[in-house]
Amino acid sequence: MPTPIDLRLDVSGVCCPVPLIELAKSVRNLDAGQTLLITGNDPIFESSVRDFCLANGHAVVDVVAGARRSVSVLIRVGG
Amino acid sequence: MDSLLTSPIDAAQKPKKKGTVLLVSGELDKALVAFEIAAGFQAMGMEMSMWFVLYGANCLRKPRSLFSPAKWFARLRGGQGRNLETDTALQHVVRGLNHDGACHLPLSQLNFGGLGPMIVRRIMRRKGIAQLDELIRSARDLGVRYSICQICVDAMAFSVPDDLIVEADVRGVGAYYLDVAASDYNVTI
Numbered sequence: 001m002p003t004p005i006d007l008r009l010d011v012s013g014v015c016c017p018v019p020l021i022e023l024a025k026s027v028r029n030l031d032a033g034q035t036l037l038i039t040g041n042d043p044i045f046e047s048s049v050r051d052f053c054l055a056n057g058h059a060v061v062d063v064v065a066g067a068r069r070s071v072s073v074l075i076r077v078g079g
Numbered sequence: 080m081d082s083l084l085t086s087p088i089d090a091a092q093k094p095k096k097k098g099t100v101l102l103v104s105g106e107l108d109k110a111l112v113a114f115e116i117a118a119g120f121q122a123m124g125m126e127m128s129m130w131f132v133l134y135g136a137n138c139l140r141k142p143r144s145l146f147s148p149a150k151w152f153a154r155l156r157g158g159q160g161r162n163l164e165t166d167t168a169l170q171h172v173v174r175g176l177n178h179d180g181a182c183h184l185p186l187s188q189l190n191f192g193g194l195g196p197m198i199v200r201r202i203m204r205r206k207g208i209a210q211l212d213e214l215i216r217s218a219r220d221l222g223v224r225y226s227i228c229q230i231c232v233d234a235m236a237f238s239v240p241d242d243l244i245v246e247a248d249v250r251g252v253g254a255y256y257l258d259v260a261a262s263d264y265n266v267t268i
Contacts, residue, residue: 015162016230016251043160044229044251051253055260 003035003061003074011040012070019045020052027058032079035061041070049073097126098264101255105134105177107184107196111211113268114138118218120264128258129218131247132228134177135268136235138211139225139243142180151175158238160229160249170236177235180244181211212244219245226250226258 009026011019019040026036038049046063050073053060057078064072098120102113113129121127131139143150151171157163178184186195203210209217219225225247232239232249239249259265 015233016228020251020253041162042229042251043162043233044249048251048253051251051257055253055257 005037005074006030006034007036009036009038011038011042011045013041015042016044016048020048023049023052027056027075027077030077032077034077036075036077037072038075039066039070039072041068043069046071046073049075095124095126096263097128097258097261099128099130099255099258099262099266101130101132101265101267102135102138103132104187104268105137105184106187107181107199107211108187109268110135110138110181110184111214113266114211114214114218116266117223118214118221121218121221121223125264126222127218128224128226128262130226130228130255130258132231136227136231136237137178138181138184138215139227139245139247140177140179140237141242141244142183150179158232158241160227160232160239161236162233166236170234174236179242181215184211215245224248226254228252228255 007026007030009022011022019038019042023036023038026038030036042048050060052058053075059076059078060073061076062074066072100113100117102110104110117127117129151174182200184196185193186199189195200210225245227237227239227247227249229249229251231237237243240246
Protein backbone atom coordinates (compact mmCIF):
# COMPACT_ATOMS: atom_id res chain seq x y z
CA MET A 1 0.00 0.00 0.00
CA PRO A 2 1.49 3.39 -0.94
CA THR A 3 2.13 5.89 1.85
CA PRO A 4 -0.60 8.58 2.04
CA ILE A 5 0.77 12.06 1.37
CA ASP A 6 -0.45 14.85 3.64
CA LEU A 7 1.15 17.76 1.80
CA ARG A 8 2.72 18.29 -1.62
CA LEU A 9 5.27 21.03 -2.20
CA ASP A 10 6.80 22.01 -5.55
CA VAL A 11 9.98 24.08 -5.48
CA SER A 12 11.09 23.52 -9.08
CA GLY A 13 13.15 26.31 -10.63
CA VAL A 14 14.62 27.78 -7.45
CA CYS A 15 18.00 26.96 -5.97
CA CYS A 16 20.01 26.46 -2.88
CA PRO A 17 18.52 28.02 0.25
CA VAL A 18 14.99 28.58 -1.10
CA PRO A 19 13.90 24.89 -1.13
CA LEU A 20 15.08 24.60 2.49
CA ILE A 21 13.20 27.76 3.49
CA GLU A 22 9.97 26.54 1.88
CA LEU A 23 10.47 23.09 3.41
CA ALA A 24 10.99 24.54 6.90
CA LYS A 25 7.84 26.68 6.55
CA SER A 26 5.75 23.69 5.48
CA VAL A 27 7.10 21.26 8.07
CA ARG A 28 6.22 23.77 10.80
CA ASN A 29 2.52 23.29 9.98
CA LEU A 30 2.63 19.49 10.06
CA ASP A 31 2.33 17.16 13.05
CA ALA A 32 4.75 14.37 13.90
CA GLY A 33 4.15 11.31 11.72
CA GLN A 34 2.59 13.23 8.82
CA THR A 35 4.21 13.01 5.39
CA LEU A 36 5.30 15.66 2.90
CA LEU A 37 6.29 15.22 -0.74
CA ILE A 38 8.70 17.88 -1.96
CA THR A 39 9.69 18.17 -5.63
CA GLY A 40 12.54 20.27 -6.99
CA ASN A 41 15.18 20.43 -9.72
CA ASP A 42 18.07 22.14 -7.94
CA PRO A 43 21.30 20.22 -8.75
CA ILE A 44 21.91 19.51 -5.04
CA PHE A 45 18.24 19.21 -4.13
CA GLU A 46 18.29 15.66 -2.79
CA SER A 47 21.35 16.11 -0.59
CA SER A 48 19.96 19.42 0.74
CA VAL A 49 16.72 17.75 1.77
CA ARG A 50 18.58 14.82 3.31
CA ASP A 51 20.76 17.25 5.31
CA PHE A 52 17.64 19.10 6.45
CA CYS A 53 16.06 15.84 7.65
CA LEU A 54 19.27 14.76 9.40
CA ALA A 55 19.53 18.10 11.21
CA ASN A 56 15.90 18.21 12.31
CA GLY A 57 15.10 14.56 13.01
CA HIS A 58 12.78 13.83 10.08
CA ALA A 59 12.90 10.62 8.08
CA VAL A 60 13.40 10.30 4.33
CA VAL A 61 10.89 7.65 3.24
CA ASP A 62 11.41 7.60 -0.52
CA VAL A 63 13.29 9.39 -3.30
CA VAL A 64 12.01 9.31 -6.89
CA ALA A 65 13.78 10.88 -9.86
CA GLY A 66 11.44 12.47 -12.40
CA ALA A 67 11.71 14.08 -15.82
CA ARG A 68 14.04 17.03 -16.56
CA ARG A 69 16.31 16.29 -13.58
CA SER A 70 13.54 16.86 -11.03
CA VAL A 71 13.61 14.82 -7.85
CA SER A 72 10.77 14.09 -5.44
CA VAL A 73 11.53 13.29 -1.82
CA LEU A 74 8.95 11.89 0.57
CA ILE A 75 9.54 12.93 4.17
CA ARG A 76 7.97 11.71 7.41
CA VAL A 77 7.96 14.52 9.95
CA GLY A 78 9.72 13.63 13.21
CA GLY A 79 8.56 14.46 16.73
CA MET B 80 53.64 13.34 36.85
CA ASP B 81 50.80 10.86 36.47
CA SER B 82 48.59 13.39 34.69
CA LEU B 83 51.43 14.26 32.32
CA LEU B 84 51.73 10.63 31.36
CA THR B 85 48.02 9.92 30.97
CA SER B 86 46.87 13.08 29.21
CA PRO B 87 48.24 12.29 25.71
CA ILE B 88 46.49 8.91 25.83
CA ASP B 89 43.23 10.59 26.83
CA ALA B 90 43.61 13.03 23.96
CA ALA B 91 44.07 10.16 21.53
CA GLN B 92 40.92 8.41 22.75
CA LYS B 93 38.68 11.47 22.52
CA PRO B 94 36.80 12.04 19.24
CA LYS B 95 38.64 14.51 17.00
CA LYS B 96 37.69 18.15 17.29
CA LYS B 97 36.30 19.70 14.14
CA GLY B 98 36.67 23.12 12.58
CA THR B 99 35.28 25.07 9.64
CA VAL B 100 36.81 27.90 7.61
CA LEU B 101 34.54 29.84 5.23
CA LEU B 102 36.48 31.85 2.64
CA VAL B 103 34.46 34.62 0.97
CA SER B 104 37.28 36.92 -0.05
CA GLY B 105 39.26 36.41 -3.24
CA GLU B 106 42.29 38.37 -2.08
CA LEU B 107 45.76 36.91 -1.58
CA ASP B 108 46.31 38.10 2.00
CA LYS B 109 42.97 36.82 3.27
CA ALA B 110 43.25 33.52 1.39
CA LEU B 111 46.72 33.03 2.92
CA VAL B 112 45.29 33.46 6.43
CA ALA B 113 42.46 31.02 5.69
CA PHE B 114 44.76 28.28 4.38
CA GLU B 115 47.34 28.94 7.11
CA ILE B 116 44.63 28.32 9.72
CA ALA B 117 43.18 25.28 7.94
CA ALA B 118 46.51 23.56 7.29
CA GLY B 119 47.90 24.45 10.72
CA PHE B 120 44.83 23.30 12.64
CA GLN B 121 44.64 20.07 10.62
CA ALA B 122 48.31 19.45 11.42
CA MET B 123 47.53 20.01 15.11
CA GLY B 124 44.93 17.24 14.95
CA MET B 125 41.69 19.08 14.25
CA GLU B 126 39.48 17.82 11.43
CA MET B 127 39.12 20.87 9.19
CA SER B 128 36.60 21.59 6.49
CA MET B 129 37.02 24.56 4.14
CA TRP B 130 34.14 26.25 2.36
CA PHE B 131 34.49 28.57 -0.62
CA VAL B 132 31.83 31.04 -1.70
CA LEU B 133 31.85 33.84 -4.30
CA TYR B 134 35.40 35.06 -5.01
CA GLY B 135 36.81 32.71 -2.39
CA ALA B 136 36.63 29.91 -4.97
CA ASN B 137 39.02 31.83 -7.28
CA CYS B 138 42.10 30.56 -5.42
CA LEU B 139 41.22 26.94 -6.25
CA ARG B 140 40.85 27.62 -9.99
CA LYS B 141 43.38 26.53 -12.58
CA PRO B 142 45.28 29.51 -13.98
CA ARG B 143 44.45 29.92 -17.69
CA SER B 144 46.01 32.08 -20.36
CA LEU B 145 44.05 35.09 -21.68
CA PHE B 146 44.17 33.47 -25.14
CA SER B 147 42.94 30.07 -24.00
CA PRO B 148 39.33 29.25 -25.00
CA ALA B 149 38.97 27.40 -21.70
CA LYS B 150 39.29 30.75 -19.88
CA TRP B 151 36.29 32.29 -21.62
CA PHE B 152 34.03 29.34 -22.31
CA ALA B 153 33.05 26.86 -19.65
CA ARG B 154 32.95 23.37 -21.05
CA LEU B 155 29.45 22.83 -22.37
CA ARG B 156 29.28 19.43 -20.73
CA GLY B 157 28.88 21.34 -17.49
CA GLY B 158 30.07 19.77 -14.28
CA GLN B 159 28.93 19.10 -10.75
CA GLY B 160 26.14 21.38 -9.54
CA ARG B 161 25.61 23.16 -12.89
CA ASN B 162 22.22 23.85 -14.41
CA LEU B 163 22.90 24.45 -18.10
CA GLU B 164 19.29 25.27 -18.98
CA THR B 165 19.47 28.67 -17.27
CA ASP B 166 22.96 29.67 -18.50
CA THR B 167 23.54 33.06 -20.13
CA ALA B 168 26.46 34.41 -22.21
CA LEU B 169 27.19 37.00 -19.52
CA GLN B 170 28.38 34.23 -17.22
CA HIS B 171 31.36 33.66 -19.51
CA VAL B 172 32.29 37.35 -19.27
CA VAL B 173 32.15 37.23 -15.45
CA ARG B 174 34.12 34.00 -15.46
CA GLY B 175 36.78 35.41 -17.78
CA LEU B 176 37.18 38.69 -15.88
CA ASN B 177 37.44 36.90 -12.52
CA HIS B 178 40.91 36.22 -11.16
CA ASP B 179 41.86 32.58 -11.64
CA GLY B 180 44.44 30.70 -9.69
CA ALA B 181 46.34 31.23 -6.46
CA CYS B 182 49.10 33.13 -8.31
CA HIS B 183 46.68 35.62 -9.93
CA LEU B 184 44.98 36.98 -6.81
CA PRO B 185 45.18 40.70 -5.94
CA LEU B 186 45.98 42.15 -2.51
CA SER B 187 43.28 43.89 -0.46
CA GLN B 188 45.64 46.79 0.20
CA LEU B 189 48.75 48.11 -1.62
CA ASN B 190 47.84 46.17 -4.75
CA PHE B 191 49.48 48.70 -7.13
CA GLY B 192 47.77 47.10 -10.13
CA GLY B 193 49.32 43.68 -9.60
CA LEU B 194 52.77 44.80 -8.45
CA GLY B 195 51.84 44.36 -4.76
CA PRO B 196 51.25 40.59 -4.93
CA MET B 197 54.58 40.16 -6.79
CA ILE B 198 56.40 42.05 -4.03
CA VAL B 199 54.60 40.05 -1.31
CA ARG B 200 55.43 36.72 -3.00
CA ARG B 201 59.06 37.80 -3.35
CA ILE B 202 59.25 38.67 0.36
CA MET B 203 57.61 35.35 1.23
CA ARG B 204 60.09 33.40 -0.89
CA ARG B 205 62.99 35.25 0.70
CA LYS B 206 61.63 34.51 4.20
CA GLY B 207 60.79 30.87 3.44
CA ILE B 208 57.05 31.38 4.01
CA ALA B 209 54.84 28.87 2.17
CA GLN B 210 53.15 30.25 -0.97
CA LEU B 211 49.38 30.01 -1.36
CA ASP B 212 49.40 27.20 -3.93
CA GLU B 213 51.76 25.14 -1.76
CA LEU B 214 49.46 25.69 1.23
CA ILE B 215 46.41 24.61 -0.82
CA ARG B 216 48.13 21.35 -1.81
CA SER B 217 49.60 20.62 1.62
CA ALA B 218 46.22 21.24 3.31
CA ARG B 219 44.67 18.82 0.81
CA ASP B 220 47.41 16.26 1.54
CA LEU B 221 46.76 16.57 5.28
CA GLY B 222 43.09 15.74 4.68
CA VAL B 223 41.29 19.10 4.77
CA ARG B 224 37.95 18.73 3.02
CA TYR B 225 37.20 21.36 0.36
CA SER B 226 33.62 22.28 -0.51
CA ILE B 227 32.31 24.93 -2.91
CA CYS B 228 28.93 26.57 -2.74
CA GLN B 229 26.65 25.22 -5.46
CA ILE B 230 24.99 28.54 -6.36
CA CYS B 231 28.40 30.16 -6.88
CA VAL B 232 29.53 27.28 -9.09
CA ASP B 233 26.36 27.62 -11.16
CA ALA B 234 26.31 31.42 -11.35
CA MET B 235 30.01 31.87 -12.14
CA ALA B 236 30.04 28.93 -14.60
CA PHE B 237 32.80 26.94 -12.87
CA SER B 238 33.14 23.52 -14.36
CA VAL B 239 33.95 21.24 -11.41
CA PRO B 240 36.29 19.31 -11.34
CA ASP B 241 37.81 20.56 -14.68
CA ASP B 242 38.51 24.09 -13.46
CA LEU B 243 40.01 23.23 -10.08
CA ILE B 244 43.55 22.33 -9.04
CA VAL B 245 42.32 20.16 -6.14
CA GLU B 246 39.32 17.90 -5.54
CA ALA B 247 36.34 19.75 -4.09
CA ASP B 248 32.72 18.84 -3.38
CA VAL B 249 29.84 21.00 -4.55
CA ARG B 250 27.49 21.37 -1.61
CA GLY B 251 24.89 23.76 -0.23
CA VAL B 252 23.98 25.67 2.88
CA GLY B 253 22.33 22.62 4.50
CA ALA B 254 25.62 20.73 4.37
CA TYR B 255 27.43 23.80 5.68
CA TYR B 256 25.03 23.88 8.61
CA LEU B 257 25.82 20.24 9.47
CA ASP B 258 29.56 20.99 9.31
CA VAL B 259 29.26 24.07 11.51
CA ALA B 260 26.92 22.41 14.01
CA ALA B 261 29.53 19.68 14.58
CA SER B 262 32.42 22.16 14.79
CA ASP B 263 34.30 23.53 17.76
CA TYR B 264 35.88 26.28 15.68
CA ASN B 265 34.34 28.30 12.87
CA VAL B 266 35.67 31.34 11.09
CA THR B 267 34.56 33.41 8.09
CA ILE B 268 37.25 35.27 6.17
